[in-house]
Amino acid sequence: xxxxxxxxIEFISEEKIQQKVVSLASEINNHxxxxxPVFLPVLNGSFMFAADLFKHLxxxxxxxxxxxxSYDGLSSTGQLKTLIGLDESLFKQDVVVVEDIVDTGxxxxxxxxxxxxxxxxxxxxxxxxxxxxxxxxxxRVRFTGFEIDDEFVLGYGLDYDGLGRNHxxxxxxxxxxxxx
Numbered sequence: 663x664x665x666x667x668x669x670x671i672e673f674i675s676e677e678k679i680q681q682k683v684v685s686l687a688s689e690i691n692n693h694x695x696x697x698x699p700v701f702l703p704v705l706n707g708s709f710m711f712a713a714d715l716f717k718h719l720x721x722x723x724x725x726x727x728x729x730x731x732s733y734d735g736l737s738s739t740g741q742l743k744t745l746i747g748l749d750e751s752l753f754k755q756d757v758v759v760v761e762d763i764v765d766t767g768x769x770x771x772x773x774x775x776x777x778x779x780x781x782x783x784x785x786x787x788x789x790x791x792x793x794x795x796x797x798x799x800x801x802r803v804r805f806t807g808f809e810i811d812d813e814f815v816l817g818y819g820l821d822y823d824g825l826g827r828n829h830x831x832x833x834x835x836x837x838x839x840x841x842x
Contacts, residue, residue: 767801
C-alpha cells in the first residue's frame with residue numbers, strides 16, 4: 663500500500679490485534695475488579711482500539727474522550743499542543759488513559775502529570791503499541807499490547823497525515839524504500 667509516496671507493508675494482522683485487545687481487556691477487568699475507573703481514550707488515533715477494548719470490558723466504568731496533538735508528519739514533536747474534552751471531575755478517581763501508541767513517551771508524561779495534578783486516585787495507561795524509545799526511557803505503560811521497534815505505523819486508527827486510519831490491520835513504513 664502506498665500513501666503520499668511512502669510504501670507501507672503489513673505489520674500486525676487484524677487477528678493478532680483482536681487477540682491482544684481481548685487479553686488487555688481481561689487484565690484490566692482483573693486489575694479494576696470492584697472499582698469504577700474513568701477511561702480517557704486519546705483521540706484521534708485510539709478510537710478503534712478504544713471501541714474494541716470496551717466491547718470486552720466487564721467492569722463498571724465511565725469514558726470521556728480527550729484530544730491532544732504532538733505529531734508533525736512521520737515523527738512526534740514531543741510538544742503537547744492541546745488537551746481538550748475533559749468535561750468531568752477526576753478528583754479521587756482511578757483514571758486509565760487509552761493510547762494507540764506510545765512513541766517517545768514525552769506527551770504521555772505531560773498528560774499523566776496534568777491528570778495527577780487534578781487529584782486523581784491513580785493514573786494508568788493502556789496502549790496498543792509501545793515503541794523502543796519509550797521503553798529505553800522507562801516510560802511506564804501498565805497495560806501494553808505490542809512492544810515494537812522505532813517503526814512508523816498506520817492503520818487501526820493510526821494515520822499518516824490523516825490517511826490510513828480505516829485499515830483493520832497495522833502497517834509499517836517500508837524503510838528499505840524510504841529516501842535518506
